[in-house]
Structure formats: structure tokens, C-alpha cells
Amino acid sequence: MGRVSERSLNHARITHQVDPMSIRVRFxxxxxxxxxxxxxRTALFNxxxxxxxxxxxxxxxxxTDAARNTQQAVDVILNGLRWMGLHWDxxxxxxxATGPCKGDRGPxxxxxxxxxxxxxxxxxxxxxxxxxxxxAIKFRMQREPVLIHDLVVGEVRRELTDREQQDPDFVxxxxxxxxxxxxxxxxxxxxxxxxxxxxxxxxxxxxxKHICLFKAFGVHPPKYAHIPLxxxxxxSKMSKRDTGASLTSYTEEGYVPEAVLNYLCLLGWSPxxxxxxxxxxxIVELFDLPNVLRHNARFDMEKLKWMNYEYTxxxxxxxxxxxxVHTFARAGFDTNRFPLDYVKKAIDxxxxxxxxxxxxxxxxxxxxxxxxxxxxxxxxxxxxxxxKPRVTRLREVFAGLGDFNAAELxxxxxxxxxxxxxxxxxxxxPVRLACTGKTAGPSLYHxxxxxxxEKVLDRLDKALQRM
RNA sequence: GGCGCGUUCGUCUAUCGGUUCAGGACACGGCCCUCUCAAGGCUGAAAGACGGGUUCGAUUCCCGUACGCGCUACCA
Numbered sequence: 001m002g003r004v005s006e007r008s009l010n011h012a013r014i015t016h017q018v019d020p021m022s023i024r025v026r027f028x029x030x031x032x033x034x035x036x037x038x039x040x041r042t043a044l045f046n047x048x049x050x051x052x053x054x055x056x057x058x059x060x061x062x063x064t065d066a067a068r069n070t071q072q073a074v075d076v077i078l079n080g081l082r083w084m085g086l087h088w089d090x091x092x093x094x095x096x097a098t099g100p101c102k103g104d105r106g107p108x109x110x111x112x113x114x115x116x117x118x119x120x121x122x123x124x125x126x127x128x129x130x131x132x133x134x135x136a137i138k139f140r141m142q143r144e145p146v147l148i149h150d151l152v153v154g155e156v157r158r159e160l161t162d163r164e165q166q167d168p169d170f171v172x173x174x175x176x177x178x179x180x181x182x183x184x185x186x187x188x189x190x191x192x193x194x195x196x197x198x199x200x201x202x203x204x205x206x207x208x209k210h211i212c213l214f215k216a217f218g219v220h221p222p223k224y225a226h227i228p229l230x231x232x233x234x235x236s237k238m239s240k241r242d243t244g245a246s247l248t249s250y251t252e253e254g255y256v257p258e259a260v261l262n263y264l265c266l267l268g269w270s271p272x273x274x275x276x277x278x279x280x281x282x283i284v285e286l287f288d289l290p291n292v293l294r295h296n297a298r299f300d301m302e303k304l305k306w307m308n309y310e311y312t313x314x315x316x317x318x319x320x321x322x323x324x325v326h327t328f329a330r331a332g333f334d335t336n337r338f339p340l341d342y343v344k345k346a347i348d349x350x351x352x353x354x355x356x357x358x359x360x361x362x363x364x365x366x367x368x369x370x371x372x373x374x375x376x377x378x379x380x381x382x383x384x385x386x387x388k389p390r391v392t393r394l395r396e397v398f399a400g401l402g403d404f405n406a407a408e409l410x411x412x413x414x415x416x417x418x419x420x421x422x423x424x425x426x427x428x429x430p431v432r433l434a435c436t437g438k439t440a441g442p443s444l445y446h447x448x449x450x451x452x453x454e455k456v457l458d459r460l461d462k463a464l465q466r467m
Numbered sequence: 468g469g470c471g472c473g474u475u476c477g478u479c480u481a482u483c484g485g486u487u488c489a490g491g492a493c494a495c496g497g498c499c500c501u502c503u504c505a506a507g508g509c510u511g512a513a514a515g516a517c518g519g520g521u522u523c524g525a526u527u528c529c530c531g532u533a534c535g536c537g538c539u540a541c542c543a
Contacts, residue, residue: 153471158470158471159470162469170541171540180541181543200537201472201536204472204538208470228536229536231535235535266480268479270480270481272481274480274481274490274491276480276492276493295473295536296472296473302478302493304493352505354505355505363504424502425502428503441503444502444503
């Protein structure tokens with residue numbers, strides 16, 4: 001049995017039942033040591049919905065599995081959300097489960113909520129809604145199909161599976177006393193006043209259990225919105241090991257957080273007006289649950305890179321400089337050894353040229369290293385005897401140049417080429433290689449100007465010795 | 468196996484039954500520009516899984532098939 005059609009009509013009705021100001025959504029990750037890109041998007045959709053409706057975004061850490069969860073693992077989540085700019089209205093302030101937090105519906109770590117679960121289980125037990133079985137406690141599940149009114153998927157009628165036909169009841173407290181996910185998740189959503197559960201579609205089947213649990217507690221379940229999953233580019237499930245699966249890989253590879261956010265929001269949601277590059281404000285305004293798509297999306301790294309480039313070229317010079325210096329530092333280049341003006345100008349020649357900040361050290365590291373490491377293949381081609389007199393001649397011209405600026409350098413190089421009866425490229429290639437060690441890089445004349453006469457002549461001399 | 472969800476260019480998507488040769492973006496091809504590599508400009512190729520219905524008319528609604536994904540734990 002499937003959903004029914006009139007989805008948009010249902011949306012209109014359902015969303016207006018809730019006072020927009022009282023909407024409360026949550027992101028409830030389990031600290032596993034990494035933040036899955038799909039999890040990051042789930043957090044984003046929750047955050048967007050809260051901001052769009054003027055509601056509250058709550059962060060709750062589902063750290064019931066003490067053996068697996070560490071403080072570092074929580075930090076990965078906290079830092080990941082902060083990096084994306086997804087600030088929470090309620091939730092922990094630190095990765096210490098017993099530490100301070102924002103909000104009055106805490107604790108926001110499940111490990112600190114043990115008594116609440118016990119009380120809730122007692123209540124269930126006393127009503128006969130749950131019972132002990134082989135040391136565990138099982139919930140008496142409804143046998144009839146459960147109707148789920150999903151804000152994204154529509155109406156879903158969930159029947160019992162063949163296994164559930166045998167035994168529809170499920171464990172809510174293990175025999176070792178540990179409460180299980182379905183129970184704690186529902187209890188927390190209930191006690192934290194969550195009005196909308198926005199989560200991955202992988203939870204759609206579980207929702208029947210959750211709805212019955214809410215009912216057993218005597219309350220109406222929250223509204224549900226199951227969002228499509230993010231798959232690998234080839235359509236397979238994205239697991240921990242797949243490249244790009246962890247948000248950390250983006251923070252480390254020099255992506256611009258706004259770009260990642262912008263790209264992510266377009267996976268499974270569309271503003272319906274062909275817009276792609278959008279400001280955060282615009283996204284918040286346009287985002288809503290009814291226009292969340294219903295089919296899984298595949299992750300396209302190339303498009304993310306393109307979008308990252310768009311953000312990179314649009315950002316202010318200061319921001320670009322800041323991110324660039326940070327990237328150089330991480331790659332082991334100490335830009336502080338050089339005058340600030342030199343660093344600024346050097347970085348400036350890379351504007352609009354790199355797609356990722358992590359490309360920068362390889363692209364423009366020559367500005368900040370004393371020794372030029374030459375690409376051997378290119379050296380074999382350009383550092384040849386035939387080029388020696390040509391480069392020697394150019395070196396002399398450069399040495400005698402009045403102003404060592406890009407315009408003069410270009411004029412001088414082209415003039416020299418003409419005098420020698422060769423094309424400019426004949427001089428350009430060996431000079432670039434001599435001064436940068438690479439065959440590709442920033443504009444040659446500008447790079448020479450930034451490097452300055454002394455370094456240029458010195459690097460030319462070193463290259464000349466190899467011809 | 469059972470239960471659930473899904474299916475428009477390679478990818479992300481637009482299209483709320485009828486001027487659409489099915490639009491945009493990334494990626495890809497060609498041309499131009501050019502000091503390298505890019506970028507930029509112009510341009511090209513590229514899609515409604517399949518089969519039935521409903522309808523004057525279906526990418527759009529319904530059913531079936533195929534395929535994909537999820538769930539099916541004393542994991543979360």
C-alpha cells in the first residue's frame with residue numbers, strides 16, 4: 001500500500017496547525033567519530049526549517065553506547081556544525097556530557113538522562129503497554145497497520161513484515177538494563193517538545209514504532225518529514241570509507257563552508273526557480289518541507305568544486321587572504337617570514353585561479369620557499385642548451401629594466417623574443433619553470449613582479465646552470 | 468523473503484494534463500581569447516525505465532513489471 005496523492009493539500013493543512021513560533025526541531029547524532037555528509041545535510045535541513053519558521057533548532061547527542069563514544073567524537077560533530085554555521089538554540093556547549101549547555105529542556109546528552117528513561121518505562125509497565133521478557137522489556141506493539149502522515153513522503157500505510165507477524169513486540173530495554181534507540185529517541189523528542197522530526201528516509205520504517213510509543217505515552221506524535229538520502233555518484237550507498245563521506249574532508253581540503261552549505265541544500269531540495277548560487281538568507285526564505293524532493297540524490301563532487309570556485313572568486317580580498325594564509329600554514333609554509341605586502345600581492349595573483357584552497361600550496365608555494373623544486377619532465381624539455389643563450393639574453397634585459405613591474409616585464413619579454421626571432425612562448429616556458437618550478441601557475445608577468453628582481457635573477461641563474 | 472520509498476539528459480534539477488524542438492546548472496565536445504594553467508565569450512551533443520490503462524490529450528493521474536534505495540537486531 002502506498003501513499004496517496006494530495007500531498008500539497010495535506011501540507012497546507014498540517015503545517016498551519018502548528019504555531020510557527022513554537023516549532024522545535026532537532027538534530028540528534030550519535031558520536032561515531034565522524035560526521036557523515038548526509039548527517040550534515042539532515043542537520044542543515046532541520047536548521048533551515050527552524051530559521052525559516054522562526055522556531056528552535058536543538059542539538060541532542062545520542063551517546064547511549066558508552067563504549068563507542070568519546071569526547072573527541074562529540075567534538076567532530078560540534079566543530080562540523082559550527083564550521084557550517086549551523087548554530088543551535090539549545091544543546092551542549094562543550095563535548096563534556098556533564099558540562100554546560102544552552103536551553104532548559106536538558107540534559108542534551110542521552111547518557112545523562114537515564115532516570116527519565118527508567119521512569120517512562122515504569123509508566124509503560126504499569127499500564128501494561130510493556131512487559132518483561134527474558135530479562136528484557138518489550139513494548140506491546142499495535143498489530144494493525146500504522147498510518148504515517150509524512151510531510152515529505154505523503155501518507156504511508158506501514159504493514160507488519162513477515163517477521164513482525166510472528167512477534168510484533170520489540171525490545172525497548174535490553175536485558176543488561178540499557179534502553180534502546182527507539183525508546184530513548186521517542187522519550188527525548190517527547191520531553192524536549194520536538195514538534196517536527198526531520199530525518200533521513202532510512203528511518204521511515206521505524207516511524208511506525210515511534211508513533212505507537214508516543215501514543216502509549218498518551219501524547220500526539222510530532223510531525224514527520226523524511227528526507228531522501230545522499231548516495232555516491234554511482235548510486236551506491238555512501239559509507240564511511242567513501243571519499244567525501246565525512247564533513248571533515250571538506251574542512252581539511254580547503255572548501256568554503258558557505259559553498260558546501262549551498263551545494264548540500266540543493267541535494268533533495270529545490271527552490272524551483274532555477275536558482276543555484278544563493279545567499280544563506282535567500283535559502284532560509286525559500287526553504288520549506290513541501291518542496292523537499294522525494295527521491296535520493298547522488299553526490300557530485302565536480303559540481304561542489306565548481307560551486308566552491310564561485311564562492312572563492314566572489315569573496316572579499318580579505319577573506320581570501322585569510323583562508324589562503326591558513327592553508328599555507330597548514331601545508332608547512334611560514335608566510336610570516338615574508339613582508340605582509342609581499343604575501344598579500346603573492347596571494348592576489350592566485351585570485352580566480354584556484355578551485356580549492358588546498359590547491360594553493362602546490363600552485364603558489366614557490367613564493368614562500370627558498371629552493372625551487374623543478375618538475376623534472378618539464379626541465380628536460382625547457383632547460384636545454386638551445387635555450388641557454390635566449391634566457392641569458394632575457395636575464396640581462398631583466399637586470400637592466402627600469403621598473404620591474406608586470407607591464408614592463410611583458411613588454412621586455414616580448415621585445416626580446418622578437419629580437420631573437422622566436423615566439424614569446426619560447427621564453428615564457430623556461431622562465432616560468434625557472435622561477436616557479438612548475439608548468440602552470442599565476443600570470444607569469446605578475447608573478448615575476450611579486451617575486452622581485454633579486455629572486456627572479458637568482459632563479460634564472462640557477463636554471464641557466466642546468467642548460 | 469517480507470515491509471516501505473523511489474525512477475526526467477552522465478549528475479543535480481525545472482515542468483503543479485495541453486504553445487516545449489522537455490528548460491537551467493555541473494561535467495563533456497568544438498570555436499574564440501591567451502604568457503602557462505584556468506577563467507571568460509560563443510556553440511554542440513545529451514533525458515521523461517518498460518508495459519498497460521484513464522483522457523480529446525500524458526513526463527505529469529492510476530495499475531503492473533523491471534531496476535534502485537531503505538528497514539527487517541537485546542545497533543543507532
